[in-house]
Amino acid sequence: MSAILPPSERLWWKQPIAGQEWAWIGIAFVWAMIMFVMMIYWHINGKQNLSNEVYKTTTEMFTAKTEAFVKENTIRTETDQQIPVAKPNAKGEAFLLARLWSWYPILELEAGKTYKIHLSAVDYNHGFSLQPTNINIQVIPGYEHVVKMTPTKAGTYAIVCNEYCGIGHHTMLGRIYVK
Amino acid sequence: MATTYRTCPRTGLQFDLDADKLMRWNAVAGVLWLLVGGITALLVILTRWPAIKLLPADQFYLILTAHGIDMLILWIIFFEMAVLYFASSTLLRCRLATPKLAWVQFWLMVVGGIMTNVAIFQGESSVMFTSYVPMQAAPHFYLGIILFAVGALIGCGVFFGTLVVAKREKTYVGSIPLVTFGAMTAAIIAVFTIASGAAILIPTFLWSVGILKEIDAQLYRMVWWALGHSSQQINVSAHVAIWYLIAAVAFGAKPLSEKVSRFAFLLYILFLQLASAHHLLSDPGMSAEWKVLNTSYFMYFAVLASMIHGFTVPGAIEAAQRKKGLTNGLFEWLRKAPWGNPVFSGMFISLVGFGFIGGISGVVLGTEQINMLMHNTFYVPGHFHATVVVGTTLAFMSITYLLVPTLFRREMLFPKLCQIQPYLYGLSMIVLSLVMMGAGTLGVSRRHWDMAFSGAPFQYEWPGSAYLMMGLTGIFGVIAVIGGGLWIGLVVLSLLFGKKLDGGTTSDKPTPIPDQSAAASASHSGSEEHVGVPGTVVLAITLLVCFVLYYFVNWKYLSEVWGLS
Numbered sequence: 001m002s003a004i005l006p007p008s009e010r011l012w013w014k015q016p017i018a019g020q021e022w023a024w025i026g027i028a029f030v031w032a033m034i035m036f037v038m039m040i041y042w043h044i045n046g047k048q049n050l051s052n053e054v055y056k057t058t059t060e061m062f063t064a065k066t067e068a069f070v071k072e073n074t075i076r077t078e079t080d081q082q083i084p085v086a087k088p089n090a091k092g093e094a095f096l097l098a099r100l101w102s103w104y105p106i107l108e109l110e111a112g113k114t115y116k117i118h119l120s121a122v123d124y125n126h127g128f129s130l131q132p133t134n135i136n137i138q139v140i141p142g143y144e145h146v147v148k149m150t151p152t153k154a155g156t157y158a159i160v161c162n163e164y165c166g167i168g169h170h171t172m173l174g175r176i177y178v179k
Numbered sequence: 180m181a182t183t184y185r186t187c188p189r190t191g192l193q194f195d196l197d198a199d200k201l202m203r204w205n206a207v208a209g210v211l212w213l214l215v216g217g218i219t220a221l222l223v224i225l226t227r228w229p230a231i232k233l234l235p236a237d238q239f240y241l242i243l244t245a246h247g248i249d250m251l252i253l254w255i256i257f258f259e260m261a262v263l264y265f266a267s268s269t270l271l272r273c274r275l276a277t278p279k280l281a282w283v284q285f286w287l288m289v290v291g292g293i294m295t296n297v298a299i300f301q302g303e304s305s306v307m308f309t310s311y312v313p314m315q316a317a318p319h320f321y322l323g324i325i326l327f328a329v330g331a332l333i334g335c336g337v338f339f340g341t342l343v344v345a346k347r348e349k350t351y352v353g354s355i356p357l358v359t360f361g362a363m364t365a366a367i368i369a370v371f372t373i374a375s376g377a378a379i380l381i382p383t384f385l386w387s388v389g390i391l392k393e394i395d396a397q398l399y400r401m402v403w404w405a406l407g408h409s410s411q412q413i414n415v416s417a418h419v420a421i422w423y424l425i426a427a428v429a430f431g432a433k434p435l436s437e438k439v440s441r442f443a444f445l446l447y448i449l450f451l452q453l454a455s456a457h458h459l460l461s462d463p464g465m466s467a468e469w470k471v472l473n474t475s476y477f478m479y480f481a482v483l484a485s486m487i488h489g490f491t492v493p494g495a496i497e498a499a500q501r502k503k504g505l506t507n508g509l510f511e512w513l514r515k516a517p518w519g520n521p522v523f524s525g526m527f528i529s530l531v532g533f534g535f536i537g538g539i540s541g542v543v544l545g546t547e548q549i550n551m552l553m554h555n556t557f558y559v560p561g562h563f564h565a566t567v568v569v570g571t572t573l574a575f576m577s578i579t580y581l582l583v584p585t586l587f588r589r590e591m592l593f594p595k596l597c598q599i600q601p602y603l604y605g606l607s608m609i610v611l612s613l614v615m616m617g618a619g620t621l622g623v624s625r626r627h628w629d630m631a632f633s634g635a636p637f638q639y640e641w642p643g644s645a646y647l648m649m650g651l652t653g654i655f656g657v658i659a660v661i662g663g664g665l666w667i668g669l670v671v672l673s674l675l676f677g678k679k680l681d682g683g684t685t686s687d688k689p690t691p692i693p694d695q696s697a698a699a700s701a702s703h704s705g706s707e708e709h710v711g712v713p714g715t716v717v718l719a720i721t722l723l724v725c726f727v728l729y730y731f732v733n734w735k736y737l738s739e740v741w742g743l744s
Binding site: 080114136 | 236237270307313314351357358396397400424432438459460462471474475480482483490494546547551553554556624629632633634636638639641642692709711712715726737738
């Protein structure tokens, strides 16, 4: 008689399904398909898709590439720690390295221009959380992720680390300037 | 195979005394872990409440690790072992297969749980529930989880064995009950989950003792989440089975259609384990095609299954109530439901909270591109407190109000407090989930000790509304802890001091479930029994409207952030 007893109809799979149930299954199915297609649609027509360009890397390789980028593009340094501020050249390639517990270097970008930002971590997992615009990307050691970004508005942006990375996690704050 | 059976005089349920004892011990172990989890919850909440900020950073991360492990693994899986034994041995009225092995299950899980907690509280394993490599915990942190998982696997084996016993000893006729079918779904997903857990935790253990040199950080995340997310799918199957169980016990409700409900469980088995992808949508290592296909459970087929259960569970209740004559208007069946009975009220809050808050937020969070708005923000724990706590934990709490008299043979003390507990806990947890998601929408990070970033080279000031949301998180978190603590108090006191109830007659032979299909066989198609469920249709359409609106609002938010390609 009920859900805790064997079905009273031995051939329960031959029982008809009521119209209201069919209707709901149909509606739910259509909605599922809409949601599925929506993700594909956004890949074709949306302007916010996470890049698929990824390379395997190592701590040494990525550190060296970032150092070379910083050396070539630094325009000034900031804070007592002399953190370099790098302004990518006309090609728009930039490197951003996550480590315990800082984002290196500070980037200076221009609104409306598209940049290829190479993201990687050299020790633990870190989380790239750009605020206040709220874009969140996982940063994983051993993987160099090339993300194309187009800043929309001038301002000072913070990069919060939002993947737990140890005791100093809350001090891991980076910066991006958009002019 | 000498065992004794007793028949509960109040419910008519028949318990194999071996299974009876195992269920009680597993449930009690679960409740004790819930107590540890609840204390750690309070400490976590009081630290994330910006106005209080109780613990220093190192203790906060330690306590947060313990909270995750003790709640998501220890409390829930211990309780699920009791559910599996109940759904097999009790509902099929047969002896439990290999009770000795079932005790191995219990003690392995006890030893494993304690071992992992020792590792955490020694302070060298504050790696969070997820323990992402290359951050390393002490070896016994991993070993404890491995032992626990082996125990759980044995428990699943005992469950399957019991199904075979019941079939062979012919204690029932026809097909297994729907609730047992749901528990079987949970057990099948559990086997997959534990296999994935073994595939990642055994190498990680070997790495922590220095035998393996390196584990790829992305590979770890993918395989670990086949454990981490799939284990939540065990919970979904288990608590949906409990919803059907409570509907059956409280209303005598019959599934609208056995075929539809069982098919929905089958969809869970086929598609739920793809959900590992939900955690990798903003990762570098997977292609967009992989993400789209996996995050949607192939093509949202598991979501479809949950939407079906979301219709058929209240639908079954409505049909049962209407047959009793509560046919006025759309909602008389619901208005005149036993809202003062915590078994029902808890179950219904669990159903609505899971569907409206947990379900919708989960699908939005698991949409490939939208995930970038929320990945690793406070939105994520907001979502899973609506699924795992309002959904699973509250369902387990409400079934306990039934199990204390039936299984433990004690009367619940303080019936008035029992009546308000599901409301206090369920509603505060729903608000808590909402404000957590609110904070996450504003960008606030999860697993983060200090919103003010003290000691950072620069400053970033969160908007005032984010602080407001975190303050509300604190307030409603504390209320929820009180509601949870009340439940633990009520259950423990009732088990110790509640009036002893008659256990019922015992016999050394099981009484099989009478064959009810004989009377109603061939000629009877069952279709004339169908009762319309207009109230449920209205509820379902309301859910869909909320779902569609919230889904597209988030696409709108996404379209406003920086261009990414």
